[in-house]
Amino acid sequence: MLEPAAPDPFPTPEHPRDALKTPLIARYFHHYITTIAPWYDLSDGALAFTTKLPETALDTPLPFAAIIAVAAVHTSQTTAPSAKPAAEFYHGHCVRLLTELTDDVGDGSSADGFVLSSVCLLRSYEILSEEVDPNRHLRGAYSLAAYRNPVTDHQASGFRAAGFWNYLREDITFSLFQRCPLKMDLEQVPPPTRHDTDQGYLNTVSLILGRVINACFAGPVTTEEWRLLLGMLRDWISHLPARFRPYLREDRGLSLALPSVWMLQDCHDCASEMRAFIDGSMEQNATKEDVLENLALEICGAAFTSNNPSVIINAFGPMAFCARFIRGEASRQEVVRRAMACKRTTG
Numbered sequence: 001m002l003e004p005a006a007p008d009p010f011p012t013p014e015h016p017r018d019a020l021k022t023p024l025i026a027r028y029f030h031h032y033i034t035t036i037a038p039w040y041d042l043s044d045g046a047l048a049f050t051t052k053l054p055e056t057a058l059d060t061p062l063p064f065a066a067i068i069a070v071a072a073v074h075t076s077q078t079t080a081p082s083a084k085p086a087a088e089f090y091h092g093h094c095v096r097l098l099t100e101l102t103d104d105v106g107d108g109s110s111a112d113g114f115v116l117s118s119v120c121l122l123r124s125y126e127i128l129s130e131e132v133d134p135n136r137h138l139r140g141a142y143s144l145a146a147y148r149n150p151v152t153d154h155q156a157s158g159f160r161a162a163g164f165w166n167y168l169r170e171d172i173t174f175s176l177f178q179r180c181p182l183k184m185d186l187e188q189v190p191p192p193t194r195h196d197t198d199q200g201y202l203n204t205v206s207l208i209l210g211r212v213i214n215a216c217f218a219g220p221v222t223t224e225e226w227r228l229l230l231g232m233l234r235d236w237i238s239h240l241p242a243r244f245r246p247y248l249r250e251d252r253g254l255s256l257a258l259p260s261v262w263m264l265q266d267c268h269d270c271a272s273e274m275r276a277f278i279d280g281s282m283e284q285n286a287t288k289e290d291v292l293e294n295l296a297l298e299i300c301g302a303a304f305t306s307n308n309p310s311v312i313i314n315a316f317g318p319m320a321f322c323a324r325f326i327r328g329e330a331s332r333q334e335v336v337r338r339a340m341a342c343k344r345t346t347g
Helices: 023-040 052-057 061-078 081-099 111-129 136-140 150-156 158-178 198-218 223-238 266-279 288-306 309-325 329-346
Strands: 248-254 258-262
Touching: 023 052, 023 061, 023 081, 023 111, 023 309, 052 061, 052 111, 052 158, 061 081, 061 111, 061 329, 081 111, 111 158, 158 198, 158 309, 198 223, 198 266, 258 288, 258 329, 266 288, 266 309, 288 309, 288 329, 309 329
Parallel strands: none
Antiparallel strands: 248 258
């Protein structure tokens, strides 16, 4: 005689509003909204991951399960290891729900937005839960993001656009860690020429950076390619408002080992290293090593000065790539110390 199946340890995501009647699940949901969602809204003035995604999740199992999974795994890595079973339970449901998606997903339907956004959350789940980065969800989401035009989506659907820009930044981070091209071919995606918000400037330079990464890691870069890429970058910088400049910069502000770079907004921090590059603040007789070290110090200093998890998390890829150019032992140790300290809040 077959034993009756054991009851699920947590409410299933099939009916999110019912699941939220469980206080523990409600706390995870709130933890996502207050702590994790801002990581994804760094370049979205509409705060789609903080507002639109939780609203959709109230009646949609996939984003609900993704929200609870990433909130629980973050909790397990920062304050309560006992949250891990809940993280694994809801992640398992995410995998099942993703495999059950219909063929409509990926054709520009309204479902694309919350599916791609859910996958971005699952990407964070991967990073938080595994020592070795498998990159499964980011690779699996390629078909959802590869043919999105962020210029069009920016006008038509902020939700889809938010998913696209987050996917792009996560793809950039992985490529900088692995020193490989993006999974996306950005040649047919022109940089936006209209910027209604400061966050739009960050999205544009992210697109340019993605094209630079693809060019550099795909093989030798021709003079013509460099001219095109630098032209795009200079055009972006020429339209950058003055408020993107630091209101204070100290050469050795953080423990006298890293520069302090104080910016008005978090999204300005993520654009500041490009500004430093174009300004050419180094002396003309500076060596290549001096230039690389100066840029690395600027990137790390700007991220750590912000002391904001959203900025630091989005800067992990650039910092991991460029920190090797820092030659000063005190500065290297300061980067390591502050990166390790971030684990208390970022996981």
